[in-house]
Amino acid sequence: MDKATETTAASGLETDWSREAILDRRDRYFAATQRAFVPYETPLVIRQGKGQYVWDEDGNRLIDLLGMNLCISVGHAHPAVTAAVKDQVDRLTHCTTMFHHPVPAHFAEELAATMPAGEDWVVHFTNSGTEAIDLAIMLARSATGNSDMLALRNSYHGATYGAQGVTGVRNFRHNIGQLSNISFVAEPNQYRGIFGAGTEPYLEEIDRTIAYTTSGALAGMIIEPVQGYGGIVVMPDGYLKGAFERVRAAGGLCIVDEVQSGFGKTGEAMWGFERHGVVPDIVVMAKGIGNGIPLGAVVMKRHVAEAMREKFLFHTYGANPVACAAGRAVLQVIRDENLIENARTVGAALMEHLESLKQRYQVIGDVRGRGFMMAIELVKDRQTREPAPEATAKVFERTRDNGLIMSKSGNFKNILRMVPPLCLSMDDVEPVAEALDRSFSGVSPE
Missing domain, CATH: 3.90.1150.10 (Aspartate Aminotransferase, domain 1)
Structure with a gap:
């Protein structure tokens, strides 16, 4: 492959592929926050x-x-996803959420159809998974009227101000005042967990955490079915069920973060929570949702969403029709292949x-x-x-x-x-x- 400067035929824009030029531009023009990664x-x-x-x-x-x-769920440059994106770009690249377009609505319907039957599911599209986490926290607090949240140690939910507040990995927690009313519970790590192997000791720790570090009234708890950045820590059988029971008894909502484990990654179902026999109140998804096209989503029970109906909240590109066209294609490819x-x-x-x-x-x-x-x-x-x-x-x-x-x-x-x-x-x-x-x-x- 030629490393020399290339000119894109359609636009006339030049791209310098020499290694020295790429590294120099990144070091010169990227902020420290991006250069570090x-x-x-x-x-x-x-x-x-x-x-x-x-x-x-x-x-x-x-x-x-x-x-x-x-972020790449069904493969780099998958022809079906690429075709869906190109077709939508040729028609319309963006439609603000103030106006209507059929593609995001279709995709919302199709995502809702992947959720457990018997509930009325609705979707809010965001630009990213981190933004979706922020929204999930806000929804839980708005819907319950409570402030206290539980999260797991060793968890990763994002790096924005809100998301890092529920992230239990120190590398992503900046030395600043963090989001308040967050209590961390020991993760049920079957290899390195503080209580060793088993499930019940970790469930008992939820009871203690509620009793000693919260008001006793919860907004919710957020759990990854498989902790991703934390090192692929699989939640043991019975943990999600027991955690959900305790959280709901304290008035809270159950939030599942499927940003990394969702879209079939566990090889068992579309969503990681499905093997645990539970029904979340809120499901957060992103990354593989668009096969690399930026997109995130919060799928929730309708009554949870209705708690915020008095004030609108939007994410500028969250329901972008190009990204949603990619998302529709991803779901279809997962099924067809x-x-x-x-x-x-x-x-x-x-x-x-x-x-x-x-x-x-x-x-x-x-x-x-x-x-x-x-x-x-x-x-x-x-x-x-x-x-x-x-x-x-x-x-x-x-x-x-x-x-x-x-x-x-x-x-x-x-x-x-x-x-x-x-x-x-x-x-x-x-x-x-x-x-x-x-x-x-x-x-x-x-």
């Missing part, structure tokens, strides 16, 4: 993508095991290889996940489970050298997180496993 020692420049693969500016192909931070089942079967095959890696490399303390949400946790000692961030950083850099993209995550950055597009195939399993094997070879826990 660079995981690799040598920045990765991505030129194009197709399906589960991307190519850097030198033409090297990498398997995208992160889906561009989980049987991608949830693909995540289940291919994810299970890959997990077998991760278990094998654990047997061979002492630096691996735990492998876990569900479907296409997978993690490898690195430790200095399997008995003490002390995190091994230095070894993680070394393996992480090697994975890129061996043709993989993933992320370092968790509070101690000792977890390799993998959440690939739903189109990752059985043909990719062996190459991924071999690349991981090469990446771990010779790495010491210390």
Whole structure:
């Protein structure tokens, strides 16, 4: 692939693809808040993508095991999504929510249809998942008349002022006064949790937290069915059900954050909460919703939304018809290509290889996940489970050298997180496993 300056035929705009120019412009014109989010020692420049693969500016192909931070759900440049976007762009690029357009309304109907039957679901579109979290908090407080919220330690819900207030990962909590009336509950981490394995001790901790750190009247609790950035921590069976019972007994609403676990990522259903036999009051979604096109949504029971009917609230591009056209195509592709089942079967095959890696490399303390949400946790000692961030950083850099993209995550950055597009195939399993094997070879826990 040519790295020289390119000129787009239609617009005449030039793009300089030389590495030095790309890095210089970013360093010169990006604010510090955006420049800081660079995981690799040598920045990765991505030129194009197709399906589960991307190519850097030198033409090297990498398997995208992160889906561009989980935003690519059905594959890079999926023809059905691309066609839907192009068709809508040719017709109308934006229609403000003050006016009406059929595409967002159709998409709202289709999203509502994915929710549990027997409830009256409505949708509010946002620009992003973080904004959707902010709205969910506001909805819970408005609908209940209460202020106290519960969130889980080790959770990630976003980095805006409101969203970071319910985020339990320190790297995303800025040294500023945080949102008030938020209490954190120990997460039911079956590998590293403070109460060890099991569910009941963590449910009892919810009781104690309500009793000692709140007024006793809750606005709600927010839970990821699978903690994403926290290191793919799967909520154990019975936890969501027990948490919902306690929150509702205290007058609160149950909020499920499906920004990372939704749209089939767990390989079991469209939504991560479905396996737990619960019905949330509010569901937050984003990232994979538009296969990379910016969009988020809050899906809620109608009576919750009605609590804010006296004042309008809008997100300028939240119901953008181009983004909603992409969202409609994503839902259709997931169904037509049987991608949830693909995540289940291919994810299970890959997990077998991760278990094998654990047997061979002492630096691996735990492998876990569900479907296409997978993690490898690195430790200095399997008995003490002390995190091994230095070894993680070394393996992480090697994975890129061996043709993989993933992320370092968790509070101690000792977890390799993998959440690939739903189109990752059985043909990719062996190459991924071999690349991981090469990446771990010779790495010491210390």
